[in-house]
Amino acid sequence: MNCPLCNAQNEDIIYENTLFRIVLVDEIPGYIRVITQKHIKEFSELSDDEAVEIITAVKKTEKAMIEFLKPDKINIASLGNMVPHLHIHMIPRYENDPWWPGATFCEKQREYSYPPFDEKKYKEAIKSCF
Ligand SMILES: [Zn+2]
Numbered sequence: 001m002n003c004p005l006c007n008a009q010n011e012d013i014i015y016e017n018t019l020f021r022i023v024l025v026d027e028i029p030g031y032i033r034v035i036t037q038k039h040i041k042e043f044s045e046l047s048d049d050e051a052v053e054i055i056t057a058v059k060k061t062e063k064a065m066i067e068f069l070k071p072d073k074i075n076i077a078s079l080g081n082m083v084p085h086l087h088i089h090m091i092p093r094y095e096n097d098p099w100w101p102g103a104t105f106c107e108k109q110r111e112y113s114y115p116p117f118d119e120k121k122y123k124e125a126i127k128s129c130f
Contacts, residue, residue: 005085006039014123015130020054022061024123028104029114030069030092032126034058041084058088060129065092068125069117075103 012024025031071092098108
């Protein structure tokens with residue numbers, strides 16, 4: 001199968017178990033993806049227990065992101081139109097970031113310097129939730 005998430009290499013994995021992995025994405029500072037380990041397309045393909053486990057992981061991760069980064073908002077999205085392998089984007093948003101108040105796939109409205117953060121400590125903070 002030619003799936004970029006099944007065949008991913010060099011991912012910056014913060015935490016993983018048999019159900020999902022949490023990956024730091026370098027496109028936006030603090031950007032995280034939660035990716036199922038198995039190739040499924042829709043959230044409803046998970047068992048109830050798996051769904052609860054993943055949404056709980058998203059909740060824990062969001063809490064750590066808020067505490068560590070102090071963003072104005074966390075955006076959570078699951079699209080999968082281009083990569084039909086279940087993954088959840090978790091993006092810290094700031095009121096003056098390049099896309100605010102639009103989604104980060106919209107056109108940039110302005111330049112912005114993201115607040116500096118210690119990536120190693122950030123990853124430790126997220127990992128410590130599990
Ligand atoms: Zn896949």
